[in-house]
Amino acid sequence: MNTNVPLLELRGISKQFPGIKALDNVSFGVYPGEVHMLVGENGAGKSTLMKVLCGAYNADEGEYFYQGEKVDIQSPADARRFGIAVIFQEFSLVPYLSIAQNIFLGREFPGKIPGMIDHTGMHREAKKLLDLLGLDISTKTLVHDLGVAQQQMVEIAKALSQQARILVMDEPTAALSDRETERLFAMIRQLQVEGVAIVYISHRMAEVFAMGDRITVLRDGKKISSLMPGEATPDELVHLMVGRNVDRSYARNFCQTEGAIILEVKDLHSANGVNGVSLMVRSGEIVGLSGLVGAGRTEVARAIFGADKVTAGTIFLHGKKHSGGPDKAVSAGIALVPESRKAEGLALIRSICDNLMLPSLPLTFPNRIYKAARARQIASELIQRLRISTPSSQRPVRLLSGGNQQKVVIGKWLGSESRLFIIDEPTRGIDVGAKAEVFALIDLLVQQGAGVLMISSELSEVVQICDRSYVMRDGRIAGHLSREQLTEANILKMGVHDE
Amino acid sequence: MNDSSIKIMKSPAFGASISRVPGVAWILGLLIAGFALANHDFLSSPNLLNIGLQSVILLLLALPMTLIIMTEGVDISIGALLTLASVVLAWVLDHEGSLMLALGASLLTGLVFGVVNGVLVALLKMPPFVVTLGTMGVVEGLALLLTEGQSIVVRNDALHAVYAGSIGGIPQTLLIGAVAYAVTHWLLYQTRFGTYVFALGGNPEALKLAGVRVNFYLIAVYAFGGLMAGLAALILTSRMSSGHPTAAIGMEFDAIAAVVVGGTSFEHGNGWLFGTLLGVLAVGALRNGLNLLTVPSSVQVSCIGLLVIVALLIDSFKGKK
Numbered sequence: 001m002n003t004n005v006p007l008l009e010l011r012g013i014s015k016q017f018p019g020i021k022a023l024d025n026v027s028f029g030v031y032p033g034e035v036h037m038l039v040g041e042n043g044a045g046k047s048t049l050m051k052v053l054c055g056a057y058n059a060d061e062g063e064y065f066y067q068g069e070k071v072d073i074q075s076p077a078d079a080r081r082f083g084i085a086v087i088f089q090e091f092s093l094v095p096y097l098s099i100a101q102n103i104f105l106g107r108e109f110p111g112k113i114p115g116m117i118d119h120t121g122m123h124r125e126a127k128k129l130l131d132l133l134g135l136d137i138s139t140k141t142l143v144h145d146l147g148v149a150q151q152q153m154v155e156i157a158k159a160l161s162q163q164a165r166i167l168v169m170d171e172p173t174a175a176l177s178d179r180e181t182e183r184l185f186a187m188i189r190q191l192q193v194e195g196v197a198i199v200y201i202s203h204r205m206a207e208v209f210a211m212g213d214r215i216t217v218l219r220d221g222k223k224i225s226s227l228m229p230g231e232a233t234p235d236e237l238v239h240l241m242v243g244r245n246v247d248r249s250y251a252r253n254f255c256q257t258e259g260a261i262i263l264e265v266k267d268l269h270s271a272n273g274v275n276g277v278s279l280m281v282r283s284g285e286i287v288g289l290s291g292l293v294g295a296g297r298t299e300v301a302r303a304i305f306g307a308d309k310v311t312a313g314t315i316f317l318h319g320k321k322h323s324g325g326p327d328k329a330v331s332a333g334i335a336l337v338p339e340s341r342k343a344e345g346l347a348l349i350r351s352i353c354d355n356l357m358l359p360s361l362p363l364t365f366p367n368r369i370y371k372a373a374r375a376r377q378i379a380s381e382l383i384q385r386l387r388i389s390t391p392s393s394q395r396p397v398r399l400l401s402g403g404n405q406q407k408v409v410i411g412k413w414l415g416s417e418s419r420l421f422i423i424d425e426p427t428r429g430i431d432v433g434a435k436a437e438v439f440a441l442i443d444l445l446v447q448q449g450a451g452v453l454m455i456s457s458e459l460s461e462v463v464q465i466c467d468r469s470y471v472m473r474d475g476r477i478a479g480h481l482s483r484e485q486l487t488e489a490n491i492l493k494m495g496v497h498d499e
Numbered sequence: 500m501n502d503s504s505i506k507i508m509k510s511p512a513f514g515a516s517i518s519r520v521p522g523v524a525w526i527l528g529l530l531i532a533g534f535a536l537a538n539h540d541f542l543s544s545p546n547l548l549n550i551g552l553q554s555v556i557l558l559l560l561a562l563p564m565t566l567i568i569m570t571e572g573v574d575i576s577i578g579a580l581l582t583l584a585s586v587v588l589a590w591v592l593d594h595e596g597s598l599m600l601a602l603g604a605s606l607l608t609g610l611v612f613g614v615v616n617g618v619l620v621a622l623l624k625m626p627p628f629v630v631t632l633g634t635m636g637v638v639e640g641l642a643l644l645l646t647e648g649q650s651i652v653v654r655n656d657a658l659h660a661v662y663a664g665s666i667g668g669i670p671q672t673l674l675i676g677a678v679a680y681a682v683t684h685w686l687l688y689q690t691r692f693g694t695y696v697f698a699l700g701g702n703p704e705a706l707k708l709a710g711v712r713v714n715f716y717l718i719a720v721y722a723f724g725g726l727m728a729g730l731a732a733l734i735l736t737s738r739m740s741s742g743h744p745t746a747a748i749g750m751e752f753d754a755i756a757a758v759v760v761g762g763t764s765f766e767h768g769n770g771w772l773f774g775t776l777l778g779v780l781a782v783g784a785l786r787n788g789l790n791l792l793t794v795p796s797s798v799q800v801s802c803i804g805l806l807v808i809v810a811l812l813i814d815s816f817k818g819k820k
Contacts, residue, residue: 077710080710092702092704092705092708093702093705094697094698094701094702094706095701095702095767095768095769096697096701096767096768096769096770097694097698097701097768101694105694105698105705105709105711106709106710106711108691111689115690115691115692116689116691117689117694119689144769
């Protein structure tokens with residue numbers, strides 16, 4: 001095999017999604033026996049590139065080369081033919097089948113009678129794979145009974161069983177213990193010797209430098225740099241990932257005075273993976289909750305709001321101890337603006353008026369009789385104030401643009417008595433112009449004396465709009481950054497595994 | 500213990516489901532104990548045999564129902580389908596006189612409507628409940644149309660022998676039930692088809708990515724349900740010596756109840772075939788016991804409903820532990 005030619009090479013790949021250029025003329029290759037690290041902050045285009053690589057997405061522009069020859073990869077089936085196997089973060093396992101059945105799903109060993117399965121043979125081969133990975137567990141165990149780390153190992157075994165020539169791993173160690181990580185690395189090294197090319201996406205600096213033969217940095221869909229581990233320090237790599245482009249679309253006057261404490265959380269644990277979070281939000285400030293996707297930010301919001309069970313720790317609202325479900329949270333003045341506004345934040349088929357009025361109905365109509373004319377009047381005032389572009393307050397919300405929908409989701413709380421807003425990814429999927437207006441709206445909330453806890457994956461917007469920020473990692477608060485310390489590089493340094 | 504039953508004992512499905520045995524087994528035990536105390540005839544061997552015989556038809560419906568529910572689907576047309584197949588069987592036997600031909604017609608009837616169900620669910624992505632609700636109406640109507648609302652009475656020795664006859668002292672009906680169970684068990688735990696049934700409910704996306712023809716197998720599951728309804732029609736018609744246009748209407752209720760009581764879940768492909776067998780016996784024992792106590796059949800339906808709720812309660816308590 002010629003090791004001077006990349007086993008697989010992508011040239012000039014571009015991929016456009018509505019409103020965003022996810023990949024912009026990216027070239028990327030991987031040689032036999034090489035571990036090629038792919039790094040970049042949230043939304044840099046790593047996952048998109050990976051999906052293009054394995055045929056799940058079709059690129060708008062660009063070419064594939066396999067061992068120097070131009071080829072066509074249009075589907076996952078095409079990719080498999082070239083020996084490309086992917087270990088996704090979302091598991092592709094069937095819960096009530098055994099480990100062996102999962103590893104060989106769709107490729108069952110034929111038994112004596114057509115259609116029958118040779119269970120004995122399958123368990124034997126599966127056992128070999130598990131031994132290779134150092135997983136000491138019966139291949140007859142149901143996947144349902146496995147922990148996340150073990151499921152990850154089964155996923156890896158599944159990819160290995162496909163005799164992959166090119167193995168793509170998306171943060172494979174995210175769920176693994178140190179010992180399991182060591183096993184995985186040992187296995188990767190062995191695969192390298194066998195000439196397998198490995199594309200490895202990671203946020204953990206230690207493993208990027210320990211395992212990588214080459215590191216490619218993506219930022220905003222562009223390839224920023226491709227370098228050898230010796231050519232940069234972890235700090236320099238972080239700087240390459242974040243760049244210097246700061247968004248100036250909205251400039252706010254940061255909070256100068258210290259307001260009263262609205263929310264205080266002490267050592268919060270939840271059933272959904274929050275592992276000891278303490279934080280505080282004061283009146284008049286926007287507090288960021290940043291960190292990488294999967295760090296547990298949304299889970300913190302859900303725990304505070306009472307949507308997930310709190311297993312330990314205390315929540316204080318205005319100095320008083322708070323507990324209970326979402327109904328208690330709402331009556332205590334907490335508003336949650338969820339990440340998926342269509343699914344959780346809006347009644348899509350109802351009018352703008354209905355949506356805007358929903359949280360403030362008890363306040364507007366204290367004797368419980370709904371007056372349509374009054375509601376319409378209030379809604380129209382709000383629509384003007386929020387600058388929602390619509391011909392009428394009676395228009396169904398589903399016909400609005402993403403930006404206008406988001407204004408409805410946040411703006412509906414203006415008329416209510418809520419004092420604490422937890423806003424999850426406020427600018428997801430909305431364009432730049434609308435972004436500034438959403439920021440202005442959040443600003444308006446805090447000017448009225450509310451406190452805002454803003455969850456965002458966009459580092460630049462945390463830096464742009466937050467008075468200060470907590471950074472999360474693995475369900476914990478990894479650190480706190482004051483206004484002066486708040487830069488993209490600092491967030492990323494805290495958010496990635498840097499030890 | 501022969502080789503294949505050792506395999507069953509060691510199979511993963513068996514190991515994981517052993518923790519569920521108490522749920523349905525307790526219910527079955529309590530029912531038997533309760534009825535035995537209330538009525539001395541309950542535990543007599545003729546009555547126990549009777550429970551077995553009466554349960555076979557239900558078993559033939561509950562077996563495929565387990566697979567269908569495992570795919571996160573349901574088939575509420577299965578009782579009506581059994582009725583239509585029975586009417587068809589009686590009609591063909593009455594006109595042609597050949598039991599084999601009549602059975603073929605019955606199986607074909609079941610298969611056709613099972614495939615129709617499957618195609619609508621798999622290819623047109625329609626909700627199984629709605630699809631089979633529609634089929635149920637169509638099939639019920641057809642049964643009435645074919646019989647003009649009357650029973651088709653058949654005097655045929657071969658037909659009569661199916662229910663009445665026995666081989667080596669064991670009633671043929673029980674043998675049919677045993678073979679049907681064994682075949683379904685083999686299908687579910689020893690073949691590709693069975694593996695894909697688990698995956699259809701557990702993670703259909705993974706199955707698709709593995710290159711499996713997902714729709715084909717989903718259709719096959721519903722087709723299997725129709726086929727078994729066609730087979731059950733043989734026993735039903737033989738027992739009644741006639742095809743009656745409302746004979747098994749509503750039997751899907753008992754079948755779904757038996758599956759759920761047996762511990763199969765409507766989610767994630769979590770199914771257990773042996774549990775279904777126990778569930779069928781529980782429903783059968785309940786029906787029989789209430790009959791002996793001359794409880795009206797309307798109240799029996801309520802009792803079966805209660806049985807389902809109690810079974811789910813037991814499971815949810817165990818889940819919390």
